[in-house]
Amino acid sequence: MSYCRAIESMSAERKALHKAYHDKLYGFPIHDDNELFCRLVLEINQAGLSWETILKKEAGFRNAYDNFDLKTVAAYTDADRERLLADAGIIRNRLKINAAIDNANTILRLSNEHGSFENWLDLHHPKPKEEWVKLFKKTFRFTGGEIVNEFLMSIGYLPGAHTDDCAVYSNVLDAKPKWAHDKP
Template sequence: MSYCSYIPAMTGEKKALHGNYHDNYYGFPIHDDNELFGRLIMEINQAGLSWETILKKEATFRKAYHQFNIKKVAAYTEKDRERLMADAGIIRNRLKINAAIENAKSILQLQKEYGSFEKWLDHHHPKTKEEWVKLFKKTFRFTGGEIVNEFLMSTGYLPGAHVESCPVYKKVLKARPAWNSKVKSQNSKAGNK
């Protein structure tokens, strides 16, 4: 069952929570490194839990991790780790907290080498899911296959966030996701003839 067909069956607060994410964020490209980092944090923290749990805690994740500011998170000390471990508003898992901090440091390095986290992703696009997983495991912490797949699908680097019959699918295409770049470049070449 796709996320798109799952939403209409929901009701109340659950539908509003998932509906907002599905309709306005899922599969859309992100062009801000801090927001890309934030999505990575959220996907890592979802491991073993429901996405609903993470969506409910998004505001407290933002607050706890300084609005996903990469430089600030990379500079976290042991005191910050303890603060995060004591914060009931987030997922209090030492491995996931350590991954966020170490991944922020890795992203700072990528920014130095490539100009931005987004440019690093663009530099390696396109890849198969398996190739992406290998690259992420080499570059980041706590990035297994499902985490990498969801991160890349949710940020427009891999297709599959929406089924073609979903009304949001066309909105995502207009936002020019990276996975559709091959089609875009073929269309632009055809337009130049």
């Protein structure tokens, strides 16, 4: 069942939480490297959990990770790692926390080499999911197939965030750059 359809059958409280993400963020392009990093961290933290858990903890993540400021997170020390492990407002998993910090450093390096993380993504677009997964596994930490798929779908680089009968679908298409309409 698509995310669009799943929301329809949720309780009012759950529907409000998911609909805000679905209608305004899911599948829409992101042009800010800090926000791209945010989405990657959230997708990594979702592994093994429900997306609803992550949506409920998003504010906690933003607070704990200094609003996903890449330079700040990349400079985190062992004391910051311990602080994050003790923070009940996020997912307290050492591997995921270490991946976030390491991936912040990787994104900064890619930004320095390509002008931005978004430019690096654009440089590799379009690719089928399997090639994206190989590239991400080679480049980032804690990025398996499902994480890469959801991350790239959620930022509009892979199709599938919305079905063509979803009310938000045309808004997503309108938000994408013209070159993205012709590519998988």
